[in-house]
Amino acid sequence: MSWGRVQAVVETAQDGRPSRTIGGKLNRLVLLSVGVALIVGTALSCWGEAQRFLRSKRDVMLATAQVFASASSRAVAGSDRVAVLQAIRAVARVPGLIYVEVRGRDGHPLAQIGSGERLNADLVLAAAEDASPLALLGSRTMTLTVPVIDGGVAVGEIELVGETRGLAGQFWRTMLYAGLSAAAALAIGLLFSVRLQRSITVPLGQLTEAMRRVGRTRDYSVPVEVASDDETGVLAARFNGMMAEIREAVDRLLAREKEIVERLSLAGELRDDQTGQHVLRVSEISRIIATELGLPAAFVDDLCRASPMHDVGKIAIPDSILHKPGPLTPEERRIMEGHARCGYEILKSSSSELVQLAAEIAISHHERWDGAGYPNRLAGEAIPVSGRITAVADVCDALLSERPYKKPWSFERVRDLLRQEAGAHFDPACVEALLARWPELERIYEGRAPVAQAA
Template identity: 40%
Template sequence: MVKSKPNGKVKKLRLLLEFSKRIVAEKTSDGLLALLAEEAKSLLAADRCTIFILDKNKKILWSKVAQGSPSMIAFPWDKGIAGEAARTGKTLNIKNARKDSRFNPQVDRDTGYRTKSILTTPMKNLREEVQGVFQVLNKTNGKSFNKEDEELLAILARQAGAAVENVQLYEQVLEAAQDTIFRLAAAAEYKDKDTGEHILRMSRYTALIAEEMGFPPRFCENLRIASSMHDIGKLGVPDAILGKPASLNETEWVEMRKHTLYGAEILKDSTNELIKMSHKIALSHHEKFDGSGYPSGLKGEAIPIEGRITALADVFDALTSKRAYKEKFSMKETLRIIRDGVGKHFDPKVGEAFERVLPKMVEILHKHSDPAPAER
């Protein structure tokens, strides 16, 4: 039996389906738009692709992605071929760019490129509002773009418009959640007399370690934000204990250890993924790998990985920082304590990743050191 081979259009539709799966999985606007440009270029056999974003406040189109261009391209939203596509909401297929009065040759002069044919279509959201413009240049076979190319680019632009809006909404929600988290974390650190630099350093340490361990970018970014809430429960600890300039007695230690439970209580029952991660960290960042930590005495991988990573990052920052009850440790002594704690206090895998990113962590430590106390 002879198997029929799929024709070119079927192949393109299959590629389009695969592309749809990939854009749904992409969670950052920069990553999404770079993916969109590469897919448009591939599917339409174009030499280059540019994605312009419409800034309605400034009334300009500007290139978020411009393959082959070393700098951003920006122009009034009612000028040029892309501007007309944005203004009219229609696809424009220009077979000879240099004979079209709307074509601006300045970009070619700046980049040394020679534009021949242009296919441009508006990128709209689900409410039919123009968000930007998709533009592909020069078919690689030397021919002009055809009707099938117009249809494909329109489909890509439609999917892209909806996806970009979803990503923008996600980023807005993430930004709002991040702002709330850092404000709450700052409140806890202020009560504990630590500086905002501690929050910044510690959160960046956790993201570095997670990235080195191979976790995906979204997890690492969420961990960076969520780990800043590790000590939010200190809001429930008496000021006299937090600010005591000496070692705590046993009764005071019992109260201090409750900050993990207070933090978990503050953050419980949220459906937001950042707050849920913050809850895990607040509750588990004082657990130890050998089961000797608190509040639950969890052991090994029973401790959430977020808590295991934060535990090492927090100890590193505590040792290398001055606190009310102690001076900061030298780097040599800090590393001795952490290395001695691997397998007991710390997850060995986290310890291995820590060693590999240590130079970057030291850079963060020096760049964001605590400010010197003000003179009286």
């Protein structure tokens, strides 16, 4: 597996929470589907109700007109207005009729009864045809005209006008039933949607959280447990497989990086310490201090791997100065102090975060808390915490170890010096952290020959 692929997965894991979740999309899809179904269903129901109302009204009016035409055909043929008026009074009592008019053969009215309300938007019905429900929805009355036949000859016609107010009641009843049906359908749909989205989004949420955790902690060792036999289960299995590949690749890279760092550290240290143990002890003491300070575990690990490179710049210092048993001259001291910047120059251009941390330590571990150190005369918290920790660890081991120009100090003498230099040479917090775990420091030097207090 390529490192580029590893980086791509990690970058994906570092993304924030999605602005839209699958669960939200499923819920919106269900709501949209139910909404569309409601609109379509209600429209079809209203159309059907209007059509049924229209046919029923037309059939009632047609039957009424035909009964009148049959009963009063002779009166109409004879233009007997009194008889025709008596007949239409009976017709006018039919519910829903608001106007009845009978016309003779010449088209002139013989009799009429009712309000005579006629609107421009009236729906005119034909006896043998169905009108459009759309026309009905836009009208307030319905008009039907039927010929009056006597002896096979048309002797006049009857016109009936009915109102359509009943349609509004049927329309709202339809809307009510549709609304209740929609509410029931919506509740059932949401129930199924929640169950469906949980079966999909819970495993995907676990995968998303795992990727976010990987991006945050760089921990590739925790698999995702997804109990599913569908595509999400396959996705989880492949994700776990990919994490295992990434973990193996990262472990190999870290192992190689650690080996390079260790060998680079020894390259500089063996010029000053034939055993190379100084850098290992500095690493252990740095771990004690950083852990007591409560720094993140990942940083503590990186610090312990980077701090051994603090004196890598000594490879540029002549042996005559590096191994001189006596005091250094001012010029020799200036050359010796140059190892901090030299180490920084060697390490600073690396793309490795670990080596960049080592470069930071190399140039800052000889700075002093009071600003009297070198090479940049930094003071206080302007000194990187990695440099402050390594400064204490480096001086502590240097005092406890034998050098060409001195014998090792006792633990008590070193502890007294650390207390004395806290706030001057060293960060007081780093000194307190080491003193709080002093027994751990002493265990690093187990087996060392006892050193007299006055050494």
